[in-house]
Each structure stands twice: as structure tokens, then as C-alpha cells.
Amino acid sequence: MVQIIGNIIAASNTAPVWKETQSKVWITFSKVKGLNISAKGKLDARGADWWKTCSNTLAFHGCSSFRVHGLTSVNSARNHISISGCSHGTLSSITFTAPDESPNTDGFNIIATSNNIEILDSNIGTGDDCIAINNDSSYINVTGVRCGPGHGISVGSLGKNGEEARVEEIHVKNCSFIGTDNGARIKTWQTSAVWISDVTFRGIRGTIRKEKAINLHCSEKVACTNILVEDINLNSLVSNKKAYSSGTNAYGRTSRSTPLVECLLK
Template sequence: MAKKSGFRTLVLLLFSLSIVYVNCALPPRTFDVRMYGAVADGKTDNTKAFLRTWEDACEYGGRSRFWIPRGTFLLGSISFEGSCKGSMAFLIKGTLKATTDPQQFFTDTWIGFRYLDKLTVKGGGYLDGQGAAAWPYNDCSRNSNCRTLPTTLRFDFVTNSAVNNIKSVNSKNSHINIFACHNMNISNIRLTAPANSPNTDGIHIGTSNKMKISRAVIGTGDDCIAMVSGSRDIDIDNVACGPGHGISIGSLGRSHASEFVSGISVTNSIFIGSDNGVRIKTMAPSLHSKASGLTFQNLFMRNVSNPIVIDQQYCPYQGCRIQSSSAVQIQDVTFRNIMGISRTQIAVNLQCSGALPCKNVKLINIDLGYHGRGGKAKSLCSNVIGYSYGKQIPGGCI
């Protein structure tokens, strides 16, 4: 009887070990784009080779490493899609260079990632959008139906992922666009384009939640970071912004009436020579919407034209109805520990909606100087309900 019991124990042990062996994680595997025909000469179109690499990497059940070695790889518009069988590390050591062929300009994406979970994009390499060849085709400042130019990096429906140690230069449109994503960490990045380059937002976020952006240097021709409808729980920390249009919420109110903005925090950041510092902007007239739970604190402004702005009469196009009111409710907004030098005399400018005044706006320890003609810095407020605490330079706004 004892022998039979021992035999059963041995069988069960071997069966258990076989289950552990079958279910153990596969080892990481590297997929080198050169093994799929990619050529690092800066001239050969490597789009097909990159897609072939992705297909194999996405099918692998373990941790895949999509490897782009040192060198310059020309790459056309491309979309990397899931879902993949395992997690993916997209490792850029070299330089990816976009096309300068005008026939390939009018698309919304240069490099896109869609329907992916546990994606990491990193490596220390460069993304060169070669935007100077495309910027003359951008007529959006005078044409509301302008044709789209490609965003350098686009993330759609991506979850639990990270982007770090990446440099993007001269994007044709936005450097990074994030849509319908959840739980992403973006850190240690540098995004640059000339101050006069059109619509080259650093990071553009919409319909996404639980985002963290930190240790970023962003200098562009548009917003350093823009958060539009549906942006929730966004934590921005340790960002250097300038040149550019500052860190903005909005514009809001053109669409997505039910996609509110909430839980935005911008802290420990510096703005150098930017057109704006921190800004909330809504269209007028607009659909009904709401922006709440917004905190801007521990910020330094160096030669910034408009350090603190709420603009509920924002109109980037011609033909706006100046007498119309915004239907976007702005409430629970805190500006705390903001100091530095304003390039214009109006350092604090809060222009809220006559139909829906801003509610519970707090100005705490504001110290913004002005050294130009006309005297000291001033504040200008309209339709604002709120409070002021601590030092107030300029004073007399709320």
C-alpha cells in the first residue's frame, strides 16, 4: 500500500513540474530590422522591412525587442498594430528619418502604435520628421479645413505603456499625439522644432486618462503640452517649456460635449521665452462641457508673454462671433507658487465666460514682475469667482 501511495505522489509531482515547465515565460527575443532587409543608408525606404519585423515580433509569445541599431533609417508612414502575443519593447538606437516627398505628406501619422498593451518605446535615438519640407504646406491659420500633416509619434488605444529616452526633432505636425490611451508614462524626452514652425505641438492628449509626463524638454512652434476633451488624471512634472505656446488645457467646446477634462496637475516646471505659461482656453460659442480639478503649482516663468491665462473667448480662426459666450464650465482651479518675469504687463489674465463664470479659482503666492514700460505688472479678471491668498504680485484680481 505504501508503494502505491509513493508512486501516486511521484506521478503527481512529475505532472505538476510539467505544468510549470509549459507555463513558464518564454525568454526575451530580439528582432533586428536589418535581418528583415532594412538598410541604414538614409536613402532606402525601410517601411516594408519594418513591417515584416513587427509581424514576427508581435507573434512571439514572450518579451519581444524590436531592435533599430545605430545608423539612419528612412521610413515612410507606418502603423504598428496589435494585439500582440507578448509585451513589446521598441528600441531605437539610431535615427529614423521621415520622407521629404510632398506626395506622402498628407496623412495623420508618420509612426503609429495602435491597440497595444505593455508597450515600451525607448533607446536614446532620434526621430527626424524633416518638417521644414512640409511646413509651407500648412495653411491651418487661415483655413479651418486644412489638410493634415503627419504626427511623428501617434498612440491610439494603447494601455499600460511607457515612452522614455527619445528625441524628436522638426516634426511636420505634433511630435506626440495620444488618443484613447490609459496608464502611460512619458519621461526623459526632448522635443524640438523652431518657434515659427506651425502646429508642432510637443505632446497632444485627448480622450485619455492616467498619464504621467516628467523630465521633458520641449521647445516647439505650438503648445508644449496640450490637453483637450476627455483628458483626465494627467500628472505633468519637471518640464522645461520654451519656445512655444506653453502648457494648455484646450481648446475646449468645439466638440465632445460629454468628454470633460479633470484631474490635471502641472508642477515643478519652468517656462522660458514662451508665448504663454499655463493656459485654459475654450471656444465661444461652444458646446456645453466642463473642466475641473486643475492645479498649477511651483512654476517659474522667465520672460513669458502671458504667464497665467484663462481665455474663454479663444478664437484661432477668422469669423468668430465676438459677443458669444462659452458654455464650458471651469471650476476648482488652483494657481499656487508661481513666480518669475512677465514679458507683457498683464501677467495674470483670467477672462471667463459671462454665461458660466469660473468657480472656485484660487491664486496663492503669485510673484510675477514686469520690467517694461508702463509700470508694474497688472492682473485682469472678468467673471471669476474665487479667492487670493499669500503674496499677490500683481494684486487686485480676485
């Protein structure tokens, strides 16, 4: 078990030991099985000092059967938590805070090749996606997350430069968006071969700062299939404007959704 009791604060970018660093991660756990992190303190990455180096605060690579509970991360220079090549992880009661204008400060970024990951009962306020789910990820469950500020919860972007990608069994439920730029999204590059299936957005409430609340933007080459959007109520904060949805080549079902997800009614 790893316990974080006090506050861990990154060095200033003027500190000699850090000044020339090219590290892309501040703290990394690699290829650990059965890791258990319990935190009552917080990580402060001094984000504004390190935005140019784009260092992630905490990364899990190749870990399995791991748990993280109670962590607070503030002022990330890039992603608060990055996950790659991991399986069977539970991350709960997590708090992320970064300035609204901070660049690329995703809360959770599931970078690639991860499965059976649960994100539960967490508060995420960032300058980018609260949660981003990327290539070769499957069986990702997100429940009870409060997102805002930030860009919402996104599957993708996927398929840049024509690369193939596959994502399936992504389930987001009982979450709230508070003044986010966007809401629920699937993002792909249109000319790419991206397979996305079995994605659920259910029980989502809140407000967005723009107007597009739901965006299911699937590849022109390969349709998204078995998409479920259900029990949604998202409203725009733009004066006298209603929130709306947009979709391309997405197929599935929708019910009790505000805004109406017309692309799934074809």
C-alpha cells in the same frame, strides 16, 4: 520592448514613395498593451518638408500600460507625440525640438479620451503648445517639464462649434517656461458646453515673451470648478511691462502667485 538606437530620418517630400502621401502620422502604435519604448537615438521628421501635409511624428492610439523613455524628436511636421484613447502611460526624459516659427508643432497633444497619463522630466521647444490636453481627458500629471520656445501648457481648446467636452483632474507642477508666448492656459469656445474641473498649476517659474502669463478662459455656459493656482512666478520679457492674468467663469483657489490670479479671488 522597442529600442531606438540610431537616428530615424523621414524621407524628403520629393521621394517618389512619399510624394503623394496623405498620411497624418509618420509612426503609429495602435492598441498595444504593455508597450515599452527606450530610445538613445532620435526621430527627425524633416518638418519643413512636410508642414503642408501636417503629419504627426509619433502617435499612440488605444494603448494601455505603456512607457516611453529617453526619446528625442526633432523637426516635427505637426505634433511630436499624439495620444488618443490611451490609459496608464508614462512618458519621461523626452526632448522635442522644432523651429519657433513652425506651425502646429505641439510637443505632446493628448487628443481625446485618455486617462492616467504621466509626462515627466522633459524638455520641449516647439512652435505651438508644449503640451495640449483635450476632450475627455482625465488624471493627466505633468511634472518637471521645461517649456520654451512654445505657447505654454494648455487645457484645450475645447468646445469648437458648440460641441460638448469634459476634462478633469489635470495637474501641472514644478515646471518652467523659458521665453514662451504664453504660460498656463485653459482655452474654451465661449458658447460651448465644456465641463472642466480639478485643474492644478503649482510650482511654475520662468518668463514669457508677451504679457498674459495665466489665462483661465472658461465657457460662459459651464464654469470651471476647483481650479488651483499656487506658487507661481512668471515674468514678462516685454520691456517695462508686468505679466498679468485673465479669467472668465473660473472658480477655485490661488495663493503665492505672480501675477495675481484675480478671477479666483471672487
